[in-house]
Amino acid sequence: MGWGLIRLYAIAVYAFMFLPVAVVVLLSFNANQFGSFPMTGLSLRWFEALWNNDAVMRAFRTSLVLGLMTAVISTTLGVLASLALVRYDVPGKNLITTALIAPILVPEVVLAVALLLFLNWLGIGKSFALLLAGHVIFTLPFVILVVQARLVSIRRDVEEAALSLGASPVQTFFSVTLPLLMPAVAAGALFAFTISFDDITGTLFWKPGGVETVPTQIFSMLRNSISPEINALGTVMILLTVGLPLLGAAIARSLSTKRGR
Amino acid sequence: MAAVTLSNIVKRFGTFTAVQKMSLDIPEGSFCTLLGPSGCGKTTTLRMVAGLLDPTEGDISINGRRVNDIPIHKRNLGIVFQNYALFPHRTVAQNVGFGLKYRPVDRAEAQRRVMQALELVQLPHLADRYPSELSGGQQQRIALARAVVVEPDVLLLDEPLSALDANLREDMRVELKNIQKRLGVTSIFVTHDQSEALAMSDQIIVMSEGRVEQVGPPEEVYNTPASEFVARFLGAANILEARVTDRQGDELALDVPGFARVVIPRARAPKLGDASAAKLVIRAEKLKLMPADSRDDTAIMIPAQVEAVDYQGQAARYFLRVGDHALQAINMIDVAPFAAGDSVILRLLPRDCAALPVT
Ligand SMILES: Nc1ncnc2c1ncn2[C@@H]1O[C@H](COP(=O)(O)OP(=O)(O)O)[C@@H](O)[C@H]1O
Ligand SMILES: [Mg+2]
Numbered sequence: 001m002g003w004g005l006i007r008l009y010a011i012a013v014y015a016f017m018f019l020p021v022a023v024v025v026l027l028s029f030n031a032n033q034f035g036s037f038p039m040t041g042l043s044l045r046w047f048e049a050l051w052n053n054d055a056v057m058r059a060f061r062t063s064l065v066l067g068l069m070t071a072v073i074s075t076t077l078g079v080l081a082s083l084a085l086v087r088y089d090v091p092g093k094n095l096i097t098t099a100l101i102a103p104i105l106v107p108e109v110v111l112a113v114a115l116l117l118f119l120n121w122l123g124i125g126k127s128f129a130l131l132l133a134g135h136v137i138f139t140l141p142f143v144i145l146v147v148q149a150r151l152v153s154i155r156r157d158v159e160e161a162a163l164s165l166g167a168s169p170v171q172t173f174f175s176v177t178l179p180l181l182m183p184a185v186a187a188g189a190l191f192a193f194t195i196s197f198d199d200i201t202g203t204l205f206w207k208p209g210g211v212e213t214v215p216t217q218i219f220s221m222l223r224n225s226i227s228p229e230i231n232a233l234g235t236v237m238i239l240l241t242v243g244l245p246l247l248g249a250a251i252a253r254s255l256s257t258k259r260g261r
Numbered sequence: 262m263a264a265v266t267l268s269n270i271v272k273r274f275g276t277f278t279a280v281q282k283m284s285l286d287i288p289e290g291s292f293c294t295l296l297g298p299s300g301c302g303k304t305t306t307l308r309m310v311a312g313l314l315d316p317t318e319g320d321i322s323i324n325g326r327r328v329n330d331i332p333i334h335k336r337n338l339g340i341v342f343q344n345y346a347l348f349p350h351r352t353v354a355q356n357v358g359f360g361l362k363y364r365p366v367d368r369a370e371a372q373r374r375v376m377q378a379l380e381l382v383q384l385p386h387l388a389d390r391y392p393s394e395l396s397g398g399q400q401q402r403i404a405l406a407r408a409v410v411v412e413p414d415v416l417l418l419d420e421p422l423s424a425l426d427a428n429l430r431e432d433m434r435v436e437l438k439n440i441q442k443r444l445g446v447t448s449i450f451v452t453h454d455q456s457e458a459l460a461m462s463d464q465i466i467v468m469s470e471g472r473v474e475q476v477g478p479p480e481e482v483y484n485t486p487a488s489e490f491v492a493r494f495l496g497a498a499n500i501l502e503a504r505v506t507d508r509q510g511d512e513l514a515l516d517v518p519g520f521a522r523v524v525i526p527r528a529r530a531p532k533l534g535d536a537s538a539a540k541l542v543i544r545a546e547k548l549k550l551m552p553a554d555s556r557d558d559t560a561i562m563i564p565a566q567v568e569a570v571d572y573q574g575q576a577a578r579y580f581l582r583v584g585d586h587a588l589q590a591i592n593m594i595d596v597a598p599f600a601a602g603d604s605v606i607l608r609l610l611p612r613d614c615a616a617l618p619v620t
Contacts, residue, residue, distance in 0.1 A: 155346065161342065164334070165359050166337070166363030168334050175359075176348055
């Protein structure tokens with residue numbers, strides 16, 4: 001009887017979480033001209049409308065470029081920072097780690113306002129570079145956490161073996177450390193991309209006028225009317241932010257089983 | 262010529278001194294073992310030779326060249342680690358061939374040398390496997406192949422056998438020694454296991470608390486320990502307070518009150534000098550237990566009581582009492598071991614004893 005109740009409760013929680021999502025996905029295929037029930041038939045017309053909506057497509061491209069650049073920069077910085085923190089004796093290690101992880105702990109609004117005020121104080125206006133910098137700061141902790149955890153588990157003597165065999169420190173990094181770190185690097189990059197692609201709070205503060213990302217575009221579309229296009233856009237977002245990490249995990253798994261690890 | 266020379270090496274970690282004023286010559290082509298209890302500075306010493314640690318003071322030379330300022334990847338070494346340290350993302354052949362990529366060796370030659378190295382360790386059929394698909398013993402052999410394929414000036418081995426189980430360890434130690442001999446590569450081996458050191462080494466360097474206690478071939482270190490520490494560390498030894506009662510020619514008479522008077526060759530007491538007090542060292546294997554009515558005029562015979570017996574299969578360790586002295590003996594078991602409470606005779610040959618100065 002206890003278990004039955006727990007099961008019921010679990011189902012209710014999942015329904016609460018996923019039903020709205022399911023509704024959005026379902027309605028995005030609705031042929032009806034209003035974005036609501038009843039469904040009058042299946043159609044891709046709202047996806048087509050999206051495709052032909054210049055503002056949405058521009059926002060999509062912005063988000064994609066922003067996400068990719070954030071992923072690349074954040075992952076590079078995150079790997080370098082993790083290496084320094086794990087492999088070398090940096091003075092003030094704990095302080096630096098805390099500072100790098102802090103953006104996760106600080107509420108996003110506070111972080112967003114702080115960065116904006118700071119740049120105002122420096123006399124630097126809003127720009128795409130600022131937006132990118134904000135996203136990097138915000139995603140860096142995730143990359144560092146993932147990469148550091150993996151780096152700690154890579155035995156130092158494997159790198160020492162490479163060095164002893166004649167590989168320079170840089171060659172050792174690229175031929176031994178990085179390949180072993182790859183699953184974490186890929187996971188970190190995916191994290192950074194999805195978080196950036198998904199972000200709205202910081203983006204609203206940081207984006208220069210006239211630039212929209214997909215989330216801010218949805219936000220402004222919602223202020224005018226509830227168009228069924230938004231359902232379609234939501235579906236695309238879900239596909240990307242859920243599908244990409246799943247794909248990444250699947251690739252990582254197939255790579256590691258091939259090596260018999 | 263010495264292949265590796267350490268002169269006055271000191272290594273400090275903060276205020277802690279891990280290696281103190283160490284000087285050593287490792288002869289070309291020899292198999293030298295750093296032996297000592299855990300924490301005595303063996304790994305630290307080896308890592309300084311490797312270039313993984315910088316000495317605080319002193320110089321290290323390899324083949325006559327001072328290497329203090331030469332980074333590890335330019336020292337042309339082979340290192341075998343305790344936990345194998347194979348590259349998990351590379352096949353066995355890629356692991357073994359790794360060092361050749363950084364040397365002027367063309368592909369065909371590299372392939373030939375990899376196969377040769379794999380044949381040396383008798384695992385050519387595993388070339389395409391990944392390390393995780395190998396047993397511990399196989400992994401360590403691959404690690405050895407990877408280290409020797411580059412024809413290193415010095416091969417460094419840090420407790421390479423201690424992660425293996427007991428039976429395999431003994432097989433591997435014979436095999437490792439054979440391979441070293443065949444290649445003639447100068448090797449520095451680190452272990453805390455005295456039987457490993459005795460079985461494999463040309464020279465043993467016994468270390469304690471960052472210092473060299475004694476350097477010598479296995480028989481010498483075993484039979485003529487230079488200090489009480491060495492005597493106790495290499496197997497069980499009885500150490501008794503003695504007085505020097507006479508010195509004549511090559512012989513030395515020692516009296517252990519309540520035990521025996523022993524005349525030993527002076528060569529067995531090289532450190533004693535003119536002192537009148539000494540410590541008599543008798544290895545536990547050299548005290549032979551005999552039935553209480555035994556007689557032998559060529560040896561010293563001492564009546565004793567068996568207090569306890571530790572049965573070890575083909576041998577037994579006896580805890581004995583002679584007057585005030587508590588002694589240990591390890592004897593092979595002939596028919597049946599003596600039992601606790603038995604009265605026995607201890608048979609001792611003077612040439613099996615050694616003497617140390619009192620410190
Ligand atoms: N990086 C280090 N920092 C501080 N102390 C160290 C370091 N490495 C080794 N030690 C100390 O130096 C001593 C010798 O260590 P080690 O050479 O590893 O001993 P062994 O290999 O003989 O067991 C030990 O007391 C150890 O705690
Ligand atoms: Mg050690």
